[in-house]
Amino acid sequence: MQTRTYCGARPVHAERTGESGRPDLPGYEGHVERVVVLALDGVYPFELGIPNRVFGSAEGRYEVLTCTVDGRPVRSDSDFSITVEHGPEVLRTADTVVIPPFALTDLRTDLPEAVADALRSIRPDTRIVSICTGAFVLAAAGMLVGRRATTHWQLAGLFRQMFPDVDLDADVLFVDEGSLLTSAGAASGVDVCLHLVRKDHGSELANRVARSCVVPPWRDGGQAQYIEQPVPGPTATSTAATRHWALERLDEPLTLAELADHARMSLRTFARRFNDEVGMSPGRWLIQQRVVRARQLLESSDLAVDQIAGEVGFATGASLRQHLHAAIGVSPQAYRRTFQTDRRP
CATH class of the missing domain: 1.10.10.60 (Homeodomain-like)
Structure with missing residues (x-):
């Protein structure tokens, strides 16, 4: 029996799994969006936890699973490794996939074969979201060619050098291109996840989620205000x-x-x-x-x-x-x- 913990003061309750394999959550009878978070080697722990904190506070509208490209533990950019419950097979079942950032030493213009295979398993109609350096993965996979995107402002020059065929906007907190969303560094992952809650279910729920997580429901401006x-x-x-x-x-x-x-x-x-x-x-x-x-x-x-x-x-x-x-x-x-x-x- 799995449990879901809501951030803030929400109660912990047991999930009941229905015939679809999705949780039947008390108080909500609509479609439960499955969000799969792909943790890559060198993942940043803070950003890895953002999707579960935000979507997990959306009153049962989302189910959040975390996976790696092979189901094995991955090292983080801190002094510990992270063990997950799932392998790449859950990517095939995702409505939304989130790629958190990972250590800068692992940035490259091509993808490791295991990462490329994992991305190829994602259904064509799946919504894909990157946080910070996760945009480098989408670009290396060819998903951002000719599209507008963003990443951390400190990496804008490197990104443009590596992927000149992407229309990079380093001034914004996130870019919504429909089925592809990219966000800037660290806390902008909160912004893009709240944006998706607002887009999927309206401002009232997004505001409740923001209050539960003690974050602003909408931040004014873009990355320009954080540049040194x-x-x-x-x-x-x-x-x-x-x-x-x-x-x-x-x-x-x-x-x-x-x-x-x-x-x-x-x-x-x-x-x-x-x-x-x-x-x-x-x-x-x-x-x-x-x-x-x-x-x-x-x-x-x-x-x-x-x-x-x-x-x-x-x-x-x-x-x-x-x-x-x-x-x-x-x-x-x-x-x-x-x-x-x-x-x-």
Whole structure:
């Protein structure tokens, strides 16, 4: 009898395995997504545990299994090895495969035969996610040719040198290319896993998972805010208070001048400091926050599109449609149909 432990204060309960071989979890009767985590030699323990912490807190929507390419223990990049319960055969049963990062000394443009064989066993319709150096594995397997992807910003130069046929974006926390998702270093694995929960089951569940794991449900900006740069002087003022102030007034037509005035900075200083802290311009950040709020209202309310546009600060419903489509590629009506009809208890 297996058990599932939810992060945070969720109770531990026994899983019952149904005829499909998937666990029948109390309180949830829908399809349980099988997530298989492939631990490679030199794996980073922190990132290896992220999928189970996040997906394992999604109230029974996911089952997480961990495997290696041969079922044997693998060394980690720390002073211990890791023993798993499964071999590569479970990759054939996965709905989603996650490849955590591994030691930099093992980076190469070609794949060991055992790794290549394991990847070839994955079904064509399986969603594949990489964290940090896991993107090097996908690139070496030829999965990222002509696609947009990301990895840790410190490895961007090496990645471009090794895989010039991949459109690398080193400024973002993760890239969603549909069936292929790549994320940046370390904690961005949390971001991409929460993104998948949000994409699969909506913002309300993703927010509950984030609260359970004591992490933010959505991090502003991209990797630019983490790139080494001079530390601000002790008298430098943060824009954090102004961002909080703006979030409470998304329905108002906020201008850069109003934001800078609230922060008591000149326009130029505010714009520069905002970009340093958040990794994007104030205008782009405001649009992003308005789209996030609009998505929440589309999922959780019956407000008309024009009403939601007014609630989040877009001048018209047409403006909301334009920005939502630019952000996630669908119309408000299509987004609402997907998440309001698919919401589960």
